[in-house]
Amino acid sequence: MANPGLSFVKTTDSVIATNKVLKNTYLLLSATLGFSALTAMLSIVLAVPSWVYLASVIASMVLGIFVLPRTANSSAGIGVIFLITGLLGFGLGAILTLYLALPHGAQTVGLAFGGTAAIFLGLSGYALTSRRDFSFIGGFIFAGMMVVMLAIIANLFLQMPALSLAIASVIILLMSGFILFDTSRIARGEETNYILATYGLYLSIFNIFISLLQILGIMGSDD
């Protein structure tokens, strides 16, 4: 015979575990975003050249693909995620230096920053309060990511502003989808590793910020 008391204890335990992952994820996300801001400021002060951005993206991709999955279940994973986000922040500083030198550059950077915060907070709040399972968009967003990867590879060499604009627009939509997807997985207890959960959300925020910066930079320029 089923024991309703035991089922209640199990449900309570799983809710506590889920809330713990959610709390740890947002704490680590805040810390990594703050650390990125620090390294970005350092890179702005040092006025590093723009190629540093691509170099830091390459280094963080290598760490994200080869090192983080192997260390995510240990305390070393925390160090790796700070290394990745610090590198990305340092690379971002190189891009911000370019934008800040433009007329209305500070306004563009400020709008991109505020816009990213509003999009992330709005979508996370929506995913958490609606308590809906957004896993069904998994296939759709991963397919979209593969198409975007092909376009990014082509535009690395073609350097077409129209294609850059199209890629940035699609990335904002895909990353918004990823925020819904990741947040609902954490809230429903399907993602139990807060380091990997933080990495996913951090990448969505970073990509939205970079894409928004690109869109506002292109659309706001006089020529």
Next chain:
Amino acid sequence: MELLLKIIAALLFGMMLFLLWPVYRHWQEHGPKAQKGDWPAVILPLGAVVLFVALLVLAVR
């Protein structure tokens, strides 16, 4: 230097494509299917994001 970085980045993005393929197949084959009302619940916030970005673009023009 920049060309070398672009070639390395292209190789990494190409590798990401190979890594994403099984993930895509997994979610396509084993992921939950959308129920009634699920797609509008996604399209609504994404539409709000599009409108918000359009507003930001208007603000910088």
